[in-house]
Amino acid sequence: MTDLEKQQIYDLRMKGAGYKAIAAVLGKSRDTVRAFCQRNGLDGDSKVVALNVKEQMKNGLLCFCCGKPIKQKKKGRARKFCSEDCRRKWWNQNPQARKKREAATYHFTCEQCGKEFSCYGNKKRKFCSHDCYIKSRFWSEEDGV
Numbered sequence: 201m202t203d204l205e206k207q208q209i210y211d212l213r214m215k216g217a218g219y220k221a222i223a224a225v226l227g228k229s230r231d232t233v234r235a236f237c238q239r240n241g242l243d244g245d246s247k248v249v250a251l252n253v254k255e256q257m258k259n260g261l262l263c264f265c266c267g268k269p270i271k272q273k274k275k276g277r278a279r280k281f282c283s284e285d286c287r288r289k290w291w292n293q294n295p296q297a298r299k300k301r302e303a304a305t306y307h308f309t310c311e312q313c314g315k316e317f318s319c320y321g322n323k324k325r326k327f328c329s330h331d332c333y334i335k336s337r338f339w340s341e342e343d344g345v
Contacts, residue, residue, distance in 0.1 A: 201228075201236065207231060210267060213242045265290040312336040 204228055212222045223230045237243045240276065263270055265286035270279050281287040291297070300320060307318045308325055312332035319325050327333040 201232070206236065207237055210240070210242065213237060 205228070208226060209222055212225065217225075219230045219234045222228075223233045226233070234243070243261055261269065262285050263282040264280050266282065268282045270282050273277055273322070281290060304321050306320075306323045307316065308328075309316050310328040310332050311326050312335050313328065315328050317328040327336065
């Protein structure tokens with residue numbers, strides 16, 4: 201069974217699909233799907249399985265991205281992801297989960313083109329884009345260009 205098929209079984213199981221439905225979609229036997237689910241803690245009523253996995257993710261027992269078990273350290277903040285790759289992947293797929301503060305959004309006028317722009321988290325910004333920075337830095341009129 202490929203990693204893609206395993207991920208598809210996991211995703212369909214989280215959506216509440218039964219063994220027969222998953223087997224029909226993947227072209228596998230029901231017993232193959234059921235055996236995989238039992239080995240990976242996805243057996244039982246599919247709706248209950250989905251709730252249990254979500255609850256385990258909330259409690260920090262499973263990775264938010266891939267659903268693998270996480271080993272928590274005794275001290276410090278609880279981990280949410282099993283690896284740095286999973287953390288990056290999840291945040292790239294869920295930008296709406298970021299809590300941006302209104303006070304950290306700054307409004308400026310570009311020194312090169314005069315266009316008004318805003319940026320988040322950088323209060324020392326001078327240019328609206330990299331092109332404007334390059335034009336200001338290297339294409340000045342005193343150079344004769």
